[in-house]
Amino acid sequence: MSVGLLLVAWELYANYSGIKPTILPAPSRVFEQATLNREALIDNAVPTIRATLIGFACSLGAAFALSMLVDFFQPLRRALFPVFIVSQTLPLVAIAPLVVLWFGFGLTPKIMLVALVTFFPMLVALVQGYEATEVEIGQMLRAMGAGRWRVFVLARLPSALPYFFAGLRISITYAVVGAIFAEYAGAAKGLGIYMLNAKNNFRPDLVLAAVGVSAALTLILFGLTALLQRLAMPWERIGRQPAGKGPGR
Amino acid sequence: MSVGLLLVAWELYANYSGIKPTILPAPSRVFEQATLNREALIDNAVPTIRATLIGFACSLGAAFALSMLVDFFQPLRRALFPVFIVSQTLPLVAIAPLVVLWFGFGLTPKIMLVALVTFFPMLVALVQGYEATEVEIGQMLRAMGAGRWRVFVLARLPSALPYFFAGLRISITYAVVGAIFAEYAGAAKGLGIYMLNAKNNFRPDLVLAAVGVSAALTLILFGLTALLQRLAMPWERIGRQPAGKGPGR
Amino acid sequence: MSRLELRHVRKAFGGLDVLADISLSVGAGEFVSILGPSGAGKSTLFQLLTGAEHGEGEMLFDGMPLDDHGRHFAFMPQRDALMPWRRILDNTTLGLEVQGVRRQVARARVVPLLAEFGLAGFERHFPAQLSGGMRQRAALLRTVVQERDMLLLDEPFGALDALTRAAMQRWLEQMWRHHRWTALLITHDVREAVFLSDRIYVLSARPARVLREITVPLPRPRDPTGAAAQQAGALEAEILDILLNPQPSKGHDHD
Amino acid sequence: MSRLELRHVRKAFGGLDVLADISLSVGAGEFVSILGPSGAGKSTLFQLLTGAEHGEGEMLFDGMPLDDHGRHFAFMPQRDALMPWRRILDNTTLGLEVQGVRRQVARARVVPLLAEFGLAGFERHFPAQLSGGMRQRAALLRTVVQERDMLLLDEPFGALDALTRAAMQRWLEQMWRHHRWTALLITHDVREAVFLSDRIYVLSARPARVLREITVPLPRPRDPTGAAAQQAGALEAEILDILLNPQPSKGHDHD
Amino acid sequence: AATQKVTVALDWTVNTNHIGLFVARDKGFYREAGLEVDILPYSDTGAGTLVANRVADFGINGTISLFSQKTGGADLKAVYAVVQSETGRVVFNAARSEIKSPRDLDGLTYGGFGSAWENALISTIIRHDGGKGNFETVTLGTSAYEALANGSVDFTLEVSTWEGVEAELKGVKQRSFVYADYGVPDEHTTLISSSEAYLKANPALASAFIQATRRGYQFTVDHPAEAAALLIAGNKDALTNPALIEASLKALIDGHYLRAENGAIGTMDPAKMDAIGDYLFKAGILRDADGKVLTQHPDFAGYFSNSALG
Numbered sequence A, B: 001m002s003v004g005l006l007l008v009a010w011e012l013y014a015n016y017s018g019i020k021p022t023i024l025p026a027p028s029r030v031f032e033q034a035t036l037n038r039e040a041l042i043d044n045a046v047p048t049i050r051a052t053l054i055g056f057a058c059s060l061g062a063a064f065a066l067s068m069l070v071d072f073f074q075p076l077r078r079a080l081f082p083v084f085i086v087s088q089t090l091p092l093v094a095i096a097p098l099v100v101l102w103f104g105f106g107l108t109p110k111i112m113l114v115a116l117v118t119f120f121p122m123l124v125a126l127v128q129g130y131e132a133t134e135v136e137i138g139q140m141l142r143a144m145g146a147g148r149w150r151v152f153v154l155a156r157l158p159s160a161l162p163y164f165f166a167g168l169r170i171s172i173t174y175a176v177v178g179a180i181f182a183e184y185a186g187a188a189k190g191l192g193i194y195m196l197n198a199k200n201n202f203r204p205d206l207v208l209a210a211v212g213v214s215a216a217l218t219l220i221l222f223g224l225t226a227l228l229q230r231l232a233m234p235w236e237r238i239g240r241q242p243a244g245k246g247p248g249r
Numbered sequence C, D: 001m002s003r004l005e006l007r008h009v010r011k012a013f014g015g016l017d018v019l020a021d022i023s024l025s026v027g028a029g030e031f032v033s034i035l036g037p038s039g040a041g042k043s044t045l046f047q048l049l050t051g052a053e054h055g056e057g058e059m060l061f062d063g064m065p066l067d068d069h070g071r072h073f074a075f076m077p078q079r080d081a082l083m084p085w086r087r088i089l090d091n092t093t094l095g096l097e098v099q100g101v102r103r104q105v106a107r108a109r110v111v112p113l114l115a116e117f118g119l120a121g122f123e124r125h126f127p128a129q130l131s132g133g134m135r136q137r138a139a140l141l142r143t144v145v146q147e148r149d150m151l152l153l154d155e156p157f158g159a160l161d162a163l164t165r166a167a168m169q170r171w172l173e174q175m176w177r178h179h180r181w182t183a184l185l186i187t188h189d190v191r192e193a194v195f196l197s198d199r200i201y202v203l204s205a206r207p208a209r210v211l212r213e214i215t216v217p218l219p220r221p222r223d224p225t226g227a228a229a230q231q232a233g234a235l236e237a238e239i240l241d242i243l244l245n246p247q248p249s250k251g252h253d254h255d
Numbered sequence E: 001a002a003t004q005k006v007t008v009a010l011d012w013t014v015n016t017n018h019i020g021l022f023v024a025r026d027k028g029f030y031r032e033a034g035l036e037v038d039i040l041p042y043s044d045t046g047a048g049t050l051v052a053n054r055v056a057d058f059g060i061n062g063t064i065s066l067f068s069q070k071t072g073g074a075d076l077k078a079v080y081a082v083v084q085s086e087t088g089r090v091v092f093n094a095a096r097s098e099i100k101s102p103r104d105l106d107g108l109t110y111g112g113f114g115s116a117w118e119n120a121l122i123s124t125i126i127r128h129d130g131g132k133g134n135f136e137t138v139t140l141g142t143s144a145y146e147a148l149a150n151g152s153v154d155f156t157l158e159v160s161t162w163e164g165v166e167a168e169l170k171g172v173k174q175r176s177f178v179y180a181d182y183g184v185p186d187e188h189t190t191l192i193s194s195s196e197a198y199l200k201a202n203p204a205l206a207s208a209f210i211q212a213t214r215r216g217y218q219f220t221v222d223h224p225a226e227a228a229a230l231l232i233a234g235n236k237d238a239l240t241n242p243a244l245i246e247a248s249l250k251a252l253i254d255g256h257y258l259r260a261e262n263g264a265i266g267t268m269d270p271a272k273m274d275a276i277g278d279y280l281f282k283a284g285i286l287r288d289a290d291g292k293v294l295t296q297h298p299d300f301a302g303y304f305s306n307s308a309l310g
């Protein structure tokens, strides 16, 4: 609703303030051009979505594998976390072109970059989630004769779900932005390339159209994770939420 | 420690794999060149730090003011949050060049971009923090005859501190990356410009040196927030941490 | 004449009737307890008294309609509600500070009481550095130092284990004998109610009505071991029976 | 002959002596309680029994040294420890599942007991949809259905309010009379210990020693209102006195 | 009289193409002309866009972007030619012996920069040589040269007086095709442009700026060593490779880019401007504001003016 208001304000400003459309095109023009160029936009959105999803899947897989490793061998945690923290401090602008150089223009570097951006938040979320397991559930399972693996599958993994989804919601946003970034550094197609081309061909309206598509994409993925969470955690939906249970958004 | 190991591996790879130093310079060379060019690096780090800190301060101020507003007028929250969520989905790469058109070359656009990146996480952290106030503390204060403002200052604000610092640690990382990015959009000096220049002058070693400086900078700021937290919240340090009290890292 | 008097007080949240019809009174210097099952509406009653919520019926204080809710009561919520970021001394002066008393003056009022409340030497500690019992004492000190006309205590020992709880009850009984506060206590611990009170109102499950008003005839100081303990035990069993098998009709199932 | 026998068991965490010298025994079909102040080392004792920690001294089961810790005991931790993501039926079959029993078989064993435990109709509910008392019953069902030699119950009703707690104690006493489990219960509620047990070990504060072994001579079924209640009250007062003024020497201050 | 402020935007990070501006600034030519010139830092936003939107008074930009931005409706007018002839060319690794002429580029991968004209230009070159003009494009922002060295792209476009010089300095063996050999008319690759609005409002100021700038380039041609030293001294952090600057400047002067063989400095050759405009129109590179290819031949005479040169 308030987003709509903002659009209206922008439209009015663009039309009546005398600002040039090359500086700030009106949303109506952006929308019109987006419709006219929808084929190109969709065409370019596909590789971005692909890179986002595959990259995110890889990141998830790696984060999951590593979180398990770290959970089973606690010393690893102290050894590896500094590396990941440092990895989060690297400016993407500088790293992206290097990664593209090392891995070519295929999907690989995009996946790498998306993974770089999303891996650590997911890892932290998962590890925090495992730790949130109620001590007594673990103790009870061991008294039942369950081994470490059983305890992990039966208790630690499900306990991590709320944290996992909180992390997912944040990461998916970064994933899209990361993919677009990676494309800037080198790609044949994609929303990032589309934006770059539009900019170099002096079409701010098309730049904004692509920005709109990417924002919509992010919101859709965001919504999907929320939906997924409702499906994956029926007990949170059905039961009354006990106060202070999981991490909030 | 593990970071050190990684550097050694990189050094060995760079020296013995036959990869060209124009593509991947050895860390020893990066370090040597960083030392040689330390004056220029420091000189360029200063504007980046300035933009980071001023931008972050503005963002903090705005987040703080708005969080209070939202706390006092709950309906505002529902009205404004969608706008902020959408603002987080905008790819910075595409927005940055437009920002220069709108705000010119000075500090302003950098500050704007840093603020854009850090504002929302800080706002969310603060609002979440206020909500974490124990219901009974609020009720007790009101029974003592305290008004809304007293309750806010005496209870809600201090309750938000752990969340505030958790948000601070995350945001400060984005702040540096955001400032570097903003420089790409037009600046006379700064680590971002230094990277760009080094790249266009075919000096990947200097690019990496600047990346190192920015990573170090981020880590220092990160450390400072941790220190600040210890100073600002002596009760957490002295007292035993009650389980599940504040948000973890 | 009674200090506080409630006449036919009712309260509903949306469609949910919480307080059906509550009439009760507390005399000056009297210690009265309200006993009732979880979710009955006990805390809601305190919300009405402190002005956090508004209901129907009459609430009189010293015979006058209760209007300025923030003036008559010193309220101690369930748990201790100490602020973790304030040192014990600053926590105990909180109520005075809110009343606008200058910090120096507030401290001067609190400091002499610290020893009596077993907190001497802990002024500069943070709540997290204190044991559960000491925290409860600090919370109680914060409450009584406000020097309001009446204490409202909502399950003040709810978060303590049974042993610490017993010790705190003994201590509170002593303090009360000494100061003769007018007090209204909410609890769902039958033994606590019998041990501390002059009178007990037993409430039904939601919507809450007064099931029974019981006068506790035990002599003070109360002694948990002597001969009076037998009498107390019998009274406890009786009250428990009222609660578990409520007289009028529809039984309260504990789930 | 006693089922479980501990002889001079000691345990220290780092430099902290927790269990000083514990000797106790539990006969087959006997209900024994351990009563002691918070932090004494009661849960630590169960950690030794379930093999989560290792200490000194002898632990015998049916006369043989206790080695396979995961085999003899069905353990119910403090609170209910139900998994919020499992439906009640799947929570109650958890122990059998871990033992490797096939899901069908496990369910077949649990389902007939649901009615007796007051859970019929709630199989498909999640724990959050149940009241506190029902959750406790589900946790107990999960524990007993494992059909181990002995139950270890660590403050099973610690998280309940006093009224629900009383109802659950009555219910457990009934169930125990019916099934005659061998049970060792940890609690710090004196009344609970007296109401449920054949014998009670009273522990001192940390480092824990056995202060007194008390046989409860009350007839079963236990009745909280009758004449035996008077006797129970006296016993309770006596135990409370032991706990609050421990005999040997150094007093245990409740903070 | 008080000095008047002028801002000029750059098209890229500081390089030898910009030398005249820095020489004019640091030798005081601007001050003598009563100007205080602010050389704006390079930004991600094109200089043409900055000028057309009046964020900058002047801007360094390419001829092709001038034409395509102008037909797209931007208010731009070229006022000075930084180089007298084409500095761009198609490059590839010398080792690629199978690439003998542009038609061999068919089916290979081009590392590009994201402008629409690149593909049109390259395909006309290939077609002119008898090829089909089909090749893969990968947009690389600015890492095209590393990618070429790396072998991840087969060919790209370069500025012979910058990337070309750097490759030579490093001893990287490269070969190239010059556009002019394949039907592309010669052009002033790099220009200084302003907007009609600015020129109309400040004709004297514009002349003063352009003439002082020309003095800067003139001085550069006459005293290359001193000019290079000035450029480096003025941009210490940015220009970390003095040898590159000197070699690049030598290439610019020796190749008669800064001063044509006929002695022209800064003047735009109307015939050249018209020819390239004509070529761009015919190649379908010029588009209107809505991105449609122009069907009407525009009058290119209004796109530039030497009048500020005096």
Ligand SMILES: Nc1ncnc2c1ncn2[C@@H]1O[C@H](COP(=O)(O)OP(=O)(O)OP(=O)(O)O)[C@@H](O)[C@H]1O
Binding pocket: C013, C016, C018, C036, C037, C038, C039, C040, C041, C042, C043, C044, C045, C188, C206
């Ligand atoms: N602000 C409110 N809005 C809606 N319902 C409320 C509100 N406050 C309390 N209730 C409902 O009123 C009923 C009584 O609540 P109350 O807290 O007074 O119970 P209580 O007797 O104090 O219970 P306990 O012993 O567990 O503290 C509960 O069912 C609760 O859900």
Ligand SMILES: Nc1ncnc2c1ncn2[C@@H]1O[C@H](COP(=O)(O)OP(=O)(O)OP(=O)(O)O)[C@@H](O)[C@H]1O
Binding pocket: D013, D016, D018, D036, D037, D038, D039, D040, D041, D042, D043, D044, D045, D188, D206
């Ligand atoms: N794994 C451990 N490492 C170090 N100290 C421990 C450990 N487990 C327990 N302790 C300490 O041993 C003491 C006894 O703990 P334990 O949990 O056995 O007490 P408890 O009698 O069960 O208390 P409560 O009634 O509060 O549950 C405590 O001081 C505790 O801090």
Ligand SMILES: [Mg+2]
Binding pocket: C042, C043, C044, C078, C154
């Ligand atoms: Mg209550």
Ligand SMILES: [Mg+2]
Binding pocket: D042, D043, D044, D078, D154
């Ligand atoms: Mg315990």
